[in-house]
Amino acid sequence: MTPNLIRQAAVMLSNLLEFSSPADAKLSEFFRNNRDLGTKERAFVAESVYGVLRRLRYLSAVTANDDNDPDDARKLLLAWMLRIQGMSIQKIESLLTEQQIEWAHTIKAKSTENLPLAVQADVRDWLWEKLVAQYGEKEALTIARSMHEQATLDLRVNTIKGTRDDVIAKFISENTSGEVNIAKTPYSPIGIRMPNRMNIGRHVLFTEGKIEVQDEGSQLLAHLVAAKRGMMVADFCAGAGGKTLAIGALMRNTGRIYAFDVSEKRLHNLGQRLKRSGLSNLNAQSISSETDPKLKRLNGKFDRVLVDAPCTGLGTLRRNPDLKWRQTPQDLAELTVKQASILARASKLTKVGGRLIYSTCSLLRDENEQIAESFLAAHPDFKLLNTAEILKQQQIDLDTGDYLKLLPHLHNTDGFFAAVFEKIDGINKSEKVVTPIIAVEEIKVEVATAELKAKKAAAKPKAVKEAVIKERVAKSKLVKEKTEVVTVVKEKVVKPKAAKAKLVKE
Helix, strand or coil, rough: CCCCHHHHHEEEEEEEEHCCCHHHHHHHHHHHHHHCCCCHHHHHHHHHHEEEEEEEEHHHHCCCCCCCCCCCHHHHHHHHHHHHCCCCHHHHHCCHHHHHHHHHHHHHHHCCCCHHHHHHHHHHHHHHHHHHHHCCHHHHHHHHHHHHCCEEEEEEEEECCHHHHHHEEEEEEHHCHHHHHHHEEECCEEEEECCCCCCCCCCHHCCCCCCEEEHHHHHHHHHCCCCCCEEEEEEEECCHHHHHHHHHCCCCCCCEEEEEECCCHHHHHHHHHHHHHCCCCCEECCCCCCCHHHHCCCCCCCEEEEECCCCCCCCCCCCCCCHHHHHHHHHHHHHHHHHHHHHHHHHHCEEEEEEEEEECCCCCCCHHHHHHHHHHHHHCCEEEEEEEHHHHHCCCCCCCCCEEEHHEEEEEECCCEEEEEEEECCCHHHHHEEEEEEEEEEEEEEECCCHHHHHHHHHHCCHHHHHHHHHHHHHHHHHHHHHHEEEEEEECCCCCHHHHHHHHHC
């Protein structure tokens, strides 16, 4: 650590505090413009600015002289080092100016007793109120604090090209990570977890397509789709295709997967990953929106339709801490409208007997249970399936109830929600039960011969057949050929609308 490195980190942090675009994109741009920075220097900048974003509200409280004091990136970095990292002033004093040393003593002495719970949770007031209303004060604080930790590095093994045991053995043999620091994910049967971050992008296992970076929760969602070999599957909001590729591998490269997204850039990134994966059963298509006309020809064609809907992303705050400062109540309201619209449109792609899977990486009921419940109320041709039972069929022992609900402090994954709906026959089974109703109907009959009358009478219901035959044969002895009106008793069956139409036609 040098004075210049602290200065560069402060410049980067000041840029991020504008919250005008995603933090990871701005950080990537910063590193492209500062290629002289070494690996350790880059790690310090990234760790420090993300550390401040995770604890921004708390750090603002210990650096502010009064409530209206604006955030200063240099003060925030000092507070992160002293109050979060636990560094001593003596250790960093040689790196600081006289003014910064004065700030450091003030920050170190600042009392944090009796801070509001929303400040302790490091979230905005509106989000804190949402969390408390949904989870209760104690669990809401636990969930929020679990987001202060850095996420682990989770990898998904591409089973088209290798096995989990082989990949783990390869890492250990290379001493990329010690045996203690690499483990199998507890739920996903194709996942690997590394507690410490490492640059995986240039590793041979990555470039050969044997592994992909993917949170365990996202891997579980691919298993929840439960696509079988030869099926037709749609990933309706595919993005860069992490879940799409996982589903394709689970299908053993059979059947057909359609990856839809409104962003051509994201689909381009999917194309790059597809080349590494070795999959050949994927078809990526750009759409203008969920109402794109090209989707109409695919209505009712898919065995599985996944809707990983655009959301606030509040379940990914360990990886994207800037989201809790960028999102607003208005953003949430707009997203819930969009989520409901996308789910309703995607349901039309599902065939009878097929499944529709709705998911988000959000913690909020507004985007999760509420959307699922509203969908079921408006679509009686779908029923809710139990996610625990579906996962059990995949040999995954994880029961969070009817819905899949993952939380960082419980499952060590990102926050995830998923609901699975099955499309059933639109006609209620009770309507298919037909009850015979006896009715009297006047029929104009052409009488030609006794034999013809007998033949027509034979076509009548059994209850009246013999009586009609005898009556008409007797009459035919008196009249060889005439037209008469015969009143007969005939069984009529009340049937559903479609059957009635057929009866009228006949």
